[in-house]
Amino acid sequence: DQQVKQNSPSLSVQEGRISILNCDYTNSMFDYFLWYKKYPAEGPTFLISISSIKDKNEDGRFTVFLNKSAKHLSLHIVPSQPGDSAVYFCAASGDTGGFKTIFGAGTRLFVKA
């Protein structure tokens, strides 16, 4: 039972354009959402997060949008750069029993120069 789903295994975008990575969740108890970025041979690093009391959070080129009614969040990267090429994991946590964090399967982003 996948509580956090990233349905696109990969995404290819031209440098300078917008990258949109999507994530869906099923558990309405989730109240905090995070995006992590992972380069090959490295551990994931925290990128941006959003609390369920907000619908948008922005940090430089990265913006996360949350649509609670649709149980959907998205990460926008504008403008995309070749260095953004990595695997992006969506994650969710909440009072589901210990505040564990549940991760999606990841989306591999390719930004072409």
Next chain:
Amino acid sequence: DVKVTQSSRYLVKRTGEKVFLECVQDMDHENMFWYRQDPGLGLRLIYFSYDVKMKEKGDIPEGYSVSREKKERFSLILESASTNQTSMYLCASSFQRTLLRTQYFGPGTRLLVL
């Protein structure tokens, strides 16, 4: 800067061997976690710990055990390694306070069981 280190980057073991993976964090975090990452499956939680001597099963604990004797150190043990335990193993840590849920990850250990 938060630092989470893992004892090995690459490890090759034989079926049936006992394997120890060690993780150390230097930020005085209460929580520590062990995940495995497999293609198409994302990060799956094996075990986690909220405090010294405490451990909780994650989603896939079978075939694994853990030890947390000191706050900064969390060890993952494969009692008898099997080929289906070939994977990337990631350790993470975080503060216990519920509002601070960002986890900090180590570089990972890629384990190959032959």
